[in-house]
Amino acid sequence: MSDQHPTTASTPTTTPSSRVPDKVSLDGLEDRWDAAWAEQRTYAFDRSRGRDEVYSIDTPPPTVSGSLHVGHVFSYTHTDVVARFRRMRGAEVFYPMGWDDNGLPTERRVQNYYGVRCDPSLPYEPGFTPPHEGGDGKSIKAADQLPISRRNFVELCERLTVEDERQFEALWRRLGLSVDWSHGYQTIDARARAVAQRAFLRNLERGEAYQAEAPGLWDVTFQTAVAQAELEARDYPGHFHRVAFHGTDGPVHIETTRPELIPACVALIAHPDDERYQHLFGTTVRSPLFDVEVPVLAHTAAEPDKGAGIAMCCTFGDLTDVQWWRELQLPTRSVVQRDGRLLRETPEWLTTEAGRTRYAELAGKTTFSARAAVVDALRESGDLDGEPTPTQRKANFFEKGDKPLEIVTSRQWYIRNGGRDWDGRDLRAELLARGQELGFHPDFMRVRYENWVNGLNGDWLISRQRFFGVSIPLWYPVTVDGEVDHDHPIVPDEAMLPVDPSSDVPAGYTEDQRGVPGGFVGEADVMDTWATSSLTPQIAGGWGWDDDLFARVFPMDLRPQGQDIIRTWLFSTVVRSHLEHDSLPWRHAAISGWILDPDRKKMSKSKGNVVTPMGLLEEHGSDAVRYWAASARLGTDAAFEVGQMKIGRRLAIKVLNASKFALGFGAGDATTPDPAAVTVVLDRAMLAGLADVVDRATEALEAYDHTRALELTETYFWTFCDDYLELVKDRAYGSADAAPSADTVSARTALALALDTLLRLLAPVLPFATEEVWSWWKEGSVHRAPWPEAAPLRAAAGDADPAHLAAAGRALATLRKVKSEAKVSMRTEITSATLAVPTALLPLVEATAADVRSAGRAYDLRLEADPSLDEGEEQALQVRGAELVPAEPKPRR
């Protein structure tokens, strides 16, 4: 091919242009460059840099027991674009990746994969081999699962997650995330456990963590307490039952969806202003079937227009019951146990023979079968007024559970989060102020934070009755009477962390004192997964074990995440940082939107429409998929659209081909292009326009608006290819015989400057294609090259107006249109024609006429101003009297 660009044919074979391949392709770029970046440590974090030189990112650690989906690829690409931009802008980017392998999903997966379950009462068995390896993913019945110790169970969790994490890393590398893989962490690893325990102990010391025995939301399937943030309200079918309580003056009807709780009834409650019930306040009624005497009370939380206007208050049917129970000092008569079944013993508050007999029939039943039994009994006794009427109600569910939550009383640990009063300190206001301080992108996402904080109705429940998690690092003394003294927890020294209270022994005790009078017991509960996840800036930054690093990266610059976890992850992280460091955990939060199906529904596995990310990357190429992701603004839901990936692929291929073309002129041969060599007005106009693009794209990226930057750059790149390259190619080729003229050198120099700039502008979105081109003619990685600046381009452009390029482009398009309408090839020569130009445009076209004539193959084109064209809205140019070389007769197929 070298005979097509003679000026480079005579140059030595080591010139950059000779490094351009004959045939370019995107295939294989991902593997090749991923390996090269790893080998050259292109994205390694230089920890000698100070905090003011660092840009640190608190990357969301994906849940490894799940699978990555298209939404992850989407949002992680947004983060990577920011990381690459900041790195090129000169910041030392701290961009670690963690894995969230803590918590229930992993536990469940291990149970099914290995056929085991955790029984914390069992001793550790060294060298344990699980009964199954690589279960088929289907649920194994609890009865068929082998019980093993907590430590064995945790070991299996760790074994399984290592394999998952390997696959996740492979995907991220393929996607081109510029992560420094030497700074990884797992939310269950020893350092993360130590950080989580240390932070908890400090919360405890400052009075921010406390325990309380209280009614709370409880999942009967997982048998664990659940926090407000983990709730999900779902539609749940039920029935209204109109039930008669027995008053002295006749029946009092209430309506309930949960008749099985009648034995737990402690009062009937109506609004104090409700005329219908005035005469009953202060009296008592007797419950149907169980014949328990309960008072009729007034409380403003009762709503006259709901149901019968008078409610049955049970311990506990819902959160309003809890409120009444607390504020009206009602007795506790719980019948629902932690396993979701009714008490097996007949409660002592059922005193009549008939009532006790009725209850015995319900004892041990699930709430569902107890309800059916109660309804039958009510119907039989005549206390059911009419038949139950179906209703759709909302019930609270644990987000991972499938049965409605019950409310049971238990001892739990809490961290203050502003949801409850705290000794005159207004933590809620402090956290709202932090929300104001944080830069949300887009800004309106702050409202979700504020809504959540304002809607909190309790402190953060962090204890969970599970096994695979970070232990609450406490023991309790056992009195000589054998009672566990929860009020005086035994605290480990921070140097001991992490500890497992079920196998480690507190200072001053020996293992044989475990569980015996005068000895100790370990806290059995683990912390909520968010109690660890809320500390990712501290975990990734090395808080407590690498404080030098921590000082260089904290508070971090950016938290990227989804809008769905503002109330959980973002908020809880702000809480921990505020309490521990009296600061925000990061300055900015970049919130990505959802990926939606073409039919505008959120993509979900159940719909069977999930595309595997790796398959997507393999099919379209990583740059193409990144382009699709980067085309969507932060906070905006985006359609899953293969078409957009194809456009991205086309752009990446165009980058390769246009670069190859420009470099083929010898544009890249000069080590340092001399801006002073750019003398032709068209070349200078192109650079002037590019300088504007650099300014505007930079401004957009600084404002976390990557789509705007991409759009600006992409649009200019296509103008560069379609118009500028076409206009200058004859001039850039130069003459085969002579040394390059000044005009030729001008074109080549401008091409070099433009290509250099455009590659750097596109590098954050298309890291593979741009790196490939960069390697043809530059040293080092484009991803470590400085972000382009407008000033050098303006210096080369002088006072040239970008309008020159626009005018020349329009003149060329007008000539093309003539050929298109004449249905001839674009290569057809226009032997004679006049181009009529609006008056204002004439000087611009004249100044670029040589390139226009050349590119349009209209070597004798005459130019004239035509004032009549000035009037039109389009300011259209017109070709008049065109004579074309007759087209060759086309052979019919």
Add this chain to the structure above:
RNA sequence: GGGCGAUUGGCUCAGUGGUAGAGCGCCUCGUUCACACCGAGGAGGUCACUGGUUCGAACCCAGUAUCGCCCACCA
């Protein structure tokens, strides 16, 4: 019930006060000496609706409708 966002050509989306834009798709044509994973040209929209402010509204204000999401709602 409260809140947030969206509604622009067939599709996906830009455009935040000054005469409607892009890409895809479509139509017509061309082309293989950067690029068939191609190029050129063209058609196509009363900017959801109703009022208002303004010389002028896709854009600002008020209201309505539809869609999505968050929160509250278990009698």
